[in-house]
Amino acid sequence: MQAQTCNYVFFFSYPFNQNIMPKKTLPKLHSDFSVDCVIFGFDEGELKVLLIERNEEPYKSWKAIPGNLAQDKENLDDAAARILHDLTGLENVFMEQLHAFGKPDRHPQGRVITIAYYALIKSTTNGIHPVTTFASKALWWPAYDLPELAFDHKEIIEMALRRLTNRIRYIPIGFELLPEKFSLTQLQHIYEVILRKDIDKRNFRKKILSYGFLTELNQKQQGVSHRAARLYKFNKKIYEGLKDKGFYFEP
């Protein structure tokens, strides 16, 4: 997060199809908008969302989803990746633009719309991926049981949850919430939590294996106090070939 010096900018709030301005000197336009990021993780059988506690006004000491004003020369996607990276140290994370939120009164300092993203981050084998920077201020919270939140952030998370439920039916994104190597039961739990329903174990395995994008590893779980499960990896290449034909998975 780069500090920005305080500066003044002059500008006209002109709709650009008004024809009353001098021909050659188009007015300068400028936007203050933020990029916010709903970060999901999966731990202890629960879907979690990463919240920060704000340490500035407005909404000082409220919980919020991480976000920031976008920098001047920055793509939206890059801004979202930066916010995620600053907070977690992670890169190459599954991320998708969610929605632009722009109620005129959503921000007390003026008209600030926000472009919301959501990200799915892989847990380590011991649990959710730890937060590196800002750790004292960031906390994982159960996604289906949210506290009061700053701005319209509750609305944003709720839309992200709906999007996730929707997406998992036609993109295999369950893997994004698991470690590289995972068992079929772990994967099934992701589907059960996100789709909010129980799934038959035998049918789930048959169907998910039938797509062929899971590579069976010659490895098993370690240190569990019951029969160790075989581990699998997601084979992105095979999926890429599959997805043009359409993919719909409602177990």
Added chain:
Amino acid sequence: MQAQTCNYVFFFSYPFNQNIMPKKTLPKLHSDFSVDCVIFGFDEGELKVLLIERNEEPYKSWKAIPGNLAQDKENLDDAAARILHDLTGLENVFMEQLHAFGKPDRHPQGRVITIAYYALIKSTTNGIHPVTTFASKALWWPAYDLPELAFDHKEIIEMALRRLTNRIRYIPIGFELLPEKFSLTQLQHIYEVILRKDIDKRNFRKKILSYGFLTELNQKQQGVSHRAARLYKFNKKIYEGLKDKGFYFEP
């Protein structure tokens, strides 16, 4: 489209999580962003998109999708509805936010992101719905064969097309492009064009009727030079009950 007077606004370009500003007087933030709208119609067996010819800089006399800077106190959805209404006179049209586009250099006057929407408008029985205001500047263009366009508008339309292909599989939106009363063959053509494939007539009818959200009318087509087709209406209430259980239609 309301004219806006020319004014100057002073503001600070502060990230709001910097802690160097005076406690009680938060800086005023302000955004210039536009709302653009991809308007789809269906006519002569083709999917069309409504383009305008710009009459101001930048991109004067280029073709573009209709759009405008958002007004200060306006919701994003309302701004999109206003743009559509100003151009077509229509209200209560199917409309959905598509995506926020924000490459830093997408607008020559500065950082102007745009929130893109897409809308589906019903054709009249004689063809596509006529454009009322701005008619001289607006034209229906084949959606799969676009001209050069201003800004990043081609990219926007292409994403809208992908979204439409996707949406039609799990929301029954084919109706939104047809008159209130339509024949099953008309509806099938919508699916064939948007999904870009031929569909078996008998199977299509069986499947779409099996959902129960089409009400059979005691009316037939008029003035066709062949056996007149029975007309149907979309019953929104029945669909609303259905959609919680999920809906996937890939004919």
Added chain:
DNA sequence: GCAAAAGTGTTAACTTTACACCCATGT
């Protein structure tokens, strides 16, 4: 040996696909 989760197959119900001819209407 028991608790805990892994792993495995079959059948019936349902859904999808493929396919061809007669019907109604206007010219």
Added chain:
DNA sequence: ACATGGGTGTAAAGTTAACACTTTTGC
């Protein structure tokens, strides 16, 4: 009477859903 699109049923193939017991491992 012919051209145009409207309207209809069936059987085979494929998919989904329901269901219960044995295996492995750690304690």
